[in-house]
Every structure is written in C-alpha cells, then in structure tokens.
Amino acid sequence: MSAALDVTGLQVEVRRGHDRMLAVTDVAFAVEPGEALGIVGESGSGKSLSLRAVAGVLPPGVTRSANSLITGADGGRMAMVFQEPLAALNPTRRIGEAIADVVQAARRCSRGEARAAAIDLLTEVGMSDPVRRAKMWPHELSGGLRQRAVIAMALAHEPSVLLCDEPTTALDVTVQDQILGLLDRLRRERNVALVFVTHDLAVVATLCQRLAVMYAGQIIETGNTSEVLRAPRHPYTMALLEASRTRTSAEGARPIGGNPPDPAAFPAGCRFAPRCPFAREKCRQAPYSLRTDSAGRPNACIRSDELIEVAA
C-alpha cells in the first residue's frame, strides 16, 4: 500500500528582518490511507508551520526549502481544516453556496448539481437540517457547526489527506468530542488519511493511531500512539506527558524548566539539552536527529537506551 502522503526533508525558512532562519528542519512523516497521525508540540515547535508548508499555505516571509519532498497517492489531494473556522469561511457567502463553489472548482458540474452536492456534504458531516442551514451565513452558526461546514468544504475537494490544524482547540469539550467523532468516521468511511496538529496529547490519544512529537523544529519522537504514551523514550516526551498528567493531580511535580529555544538560537547539539535533566556533555556536541534505538523506537535522544536501563 502506498502512503497517502509522504513528506521527507521538510525545511521551512523564516525571514525576520535581514536574518533567515530554519524554523523547521528535516521533518519527515508519512500517513497511510485511513490512518490518523497526530503531530504534537508546544507553541513555537514548528508543528503548524510544518502542516502549512505541506499544504502550501505559508504566511508571507516564510518559505519551504526547495529540497523538501512531498508526494502522495492520487496526486496527493489535500484539504486543510483550520483552528478558526470563521476565518476559513467567506462572510459574504451563504455556506451552501460557498461549498457549491468548491464543488464546481473541483469537478465539472452544473450549479444545481453543485448545490445538491453541498447539501449531501453537509448531511455527511452531521449537520442536522442541512437544507435550511445551507442558506445560513457563517456568522449565524455556532463554532461547532462552522467547523462542520469547513470540514464539508474540505471534503468537496475529495481529498485523500485531510490536514487539520488544531481544529478543536477553540471548541467546548462536548463539541470537540463531536468533531473528533466526525473526523474519525470520515477516516474510516472515506479511507481518508488525517494529519492532526495539536498541543493536546489527550486528543491524540483519542483520535490518532500514530504520533509524532515536535520540539524546536524537529520531530524528536514518533511511533504508535499507545506505545509512545505508555513508555516514552525521549526526555521531552516524558516531560510533556508529566506536565499533562500533573495538571490534573493535586500533588505538584516538577515542570519543565526554561523555555523552548528561538529558531534564531537553536542549540548546536541536542536542542532539548539545555532543559534536559539527563543531558551529558556528549549531548551538547553534535546535532542529533531521529534514529531507531535498540528497542526499535524512533527518537532523537542518544541516551534513550541508557535512560531506560536507569529507570528499570
């Protein structure tokens, strides 16, 4: 089976004044049809930039390096779902018309067929009363319904990959669960691949079969979601998991000290070393990238084998 999306050597360059810096370095991932990959990281980790670089929707002053390779089955038909649905919808177009526009852009059909297809798409994304809602303006819909409309619009492209940039962050938990349920159903029924960028590990645990953790513009650990969450190999993944868990417990634990580095000043060695409680001199000497350790687990920590022995 060929991957629905295969990304290798992804570099994203950011211009700040006269300086140029690489905010994303050598990111690689692949998703199979019908699979959900979660990309997790904190703000500034490069997770959203990576996704936008793949989709080709980078902000001004940000460019994807020429040696980035992005391939996909079926020509890699991709569609994107954003965090803020109101920004993705044309405020002067009724949602049914807006979706019909996308249907007509994607394939040759009459306006009537496009409108009918828009109603079908709204039905598919679980919009109740789709005929009436198709006539509504974006501002008349609640956050959850807007996000459903944006997903319907994304589906009008008949994508093989759906790129999701924190699509549930702005929503209430009950509505978030409904949207996660919808995305999961689309993955199973349409065999569409999902790439889901989020800061929330619990959302990844719920939706995604595989997980990639980003820190300072690199993927520092990746693997099967349940395996990574049960037994993380990279100290940053461990720290992130601990922070997620201590939030909910009455006893305090040690949070990660310091702040993530700025792309202008990524450390020369392991980029997490300055904040890592396990860092040694060798960690600071040369840059490290993702490789498979003795347990067969891909991560970027050269001490991951030692650390497991210490813990055991």
Add this chain to the structure above:
Amino acid sequence: MSLLAPTATTERLTVDDLSVRFTVGHTGSLFRRTPVVLKAVDNVSIALEPGSSLGIVGESGSGKSTLARAIAGLADPTEGTIRLGTTTLRSRRNRVLSRRVQMVFQDPASSLNPRRTIRSMLRELLLVHHMEKQSTVDARIEELVGMVELPTSVLDRRPRGLSGGQRQRLGIARALALKPELLVLDEPLAALDVSVQASVLILLRKLQAELGFSMIFISHDLGAVRGICTEVAVMYLGRIVEHGPVRDVLADPEHPYTRALIAAEPSLDNPRVPGSSGLVGEVPSPVNPPSGCTFRTRCPLAQPACASAPPALLAYATGRADHRVACFVANDEI
C-alpha cells in the same frame, strides 16, 4: 511586618440569588419595542469559605465568565447580593473594597499596559492604592516579581517582550499586589502551553497556601479544576446544575450534564472512541432557553415533567449536604 505577610483576614464570600441580564436588542415595531433579554446568570447562590478554591466549569454561554465578572465588580448584577463577610459588594466599589477582590484574565497581555514597563506599571498600582510609600515601593515590586518566580530583569521590559507564561505570572503578581482576599481567575491557563500550565498551577497552589486568599477559578478544563480546586460548580445556561467537593462531583457526578462533560473530556490514559460522549447538539440560545430544566433538550434522562419547572439545587439523593444537584431524575422527584 514582613512584606510577604498574608492578607490580614480572608472573609467568607456569599452570593445570594444573583442574576445578571443583558438587553441584547429589540423586537417588535418602531413604536412597540420589546427588549430582548439575555439571562447570562440566573439566580445563582454560592458560599465560599475563607481560603478555599471554587472551580466554575461549563461550556461557552454557560454564564461562568459573567458570574466571575459580577463577583469582581466588572458586571452589574440585575438582582441579588454579593457579600464578603458582612460587607456588601456592589459593582461600583471604592478603592478599599475593590482591593479585596482582584481578577486575573485569560489574556494577560490585554490586562497589562503595552506602553509601560512592568516596573512603572506595578509602581503606579502600588502608589495609587497607597499600598506602599515611595521609600518602600521598589522593594515591594521586586518582592512581588520574586513571589511569582520571575527574575527581576523582567521589570524593565514591556509586556510584549515577555512570554505568555511570564505575562500570566505578572497578571497574578498585579492582582496579588493589592493583597486581595479573593482572587477571581477567568480561564487563566487557556492561552498557555501544557508545560507552562502545569507550572502556573503549581505556583497558584503555593501562593494560596502561603497567603491564604480564596480563589474562584473559571475554566472549561476539568483537568485544571481537579488540579487546583477544593470544590466545583457546574453551570449550564446561567444556572448552577451541580455543586460540591471536587472529589465527589468529578469522581461521582449526579447531574447528566456533569456526566456528559466528564465523558467528553479526552483522556490520556484511557482514551475512548471519539464521539462517544453521547451529548448531541449544542447549548441552546440563552435568549430563549427551554422551559423548566434548561438541559432537558440535550438530556438522555429527560422526562415530560422536566419541562414544567426549573429543578432546585438540592442535596436529597446524594445523601451529602455539601453535594447538591439540580435534576428531578437524580433527586428522585419524578
């Protein structure tokens, strides 16, 4: 007296039958206009013992932020009273009263003056409120920044030069500068990264233990409430539907809405099938809420009788006086 001395005495907060209504427009003809009224907070009563921390949770539109703003004096109550000890707090408060309740906002950048350095902002605050004299103000400023575990180097920066976590720590320092008895925090973690959230929660716990203030912690995040609050109130369409100690309400919820909220929360260690929380639809419009129990339109347990009258917040079925539920079915009333 040490500068770090806790608030002299923290008094009990009592909110009785508080309602906040907003007029959001008009219907009818030009000459017979009927105002459209939104009941943001509807008949809410709360008592908070000194030094305890109450989490208020609910979806957007539940009225939790309006309730917080009313308690902090930033929204006008339409009915009801807010008291701290024996003093009634109205929305117009003099400087002495306003010091007793302080607020921390979700977006700390919007509560800090972008043109001023942190030092000049804190200095003005302390002097205007006569908290310090010219001779002692600088020492107090440094102490406040140390209290929220920031280096004194932040004092000469402007808010834009700080990270989100640093700004939120300053938002807390700004509120605590006035030695309040009650700190009202409106989604203080929502804009922060997970690792920063954890450290701000730990800081808040430590400060509360040292200084003894009470806290009202507004959040849509049940995890954060578990981490910091002793008791929790669940709001739905302006009303409290369940209230009690965190360990009872969040571990053993009685109200079907609380159950749905907990079920919808993504879990790191026991993930569910996505979309299986069972709650359909969204919160109805607070302008025109359903009759009777306002949750009945989404409730899996709803009976015809639920439409008759709003259920009272009672402690019948749980057998514990401090765990109260507003549900006819949970309270075996129908």
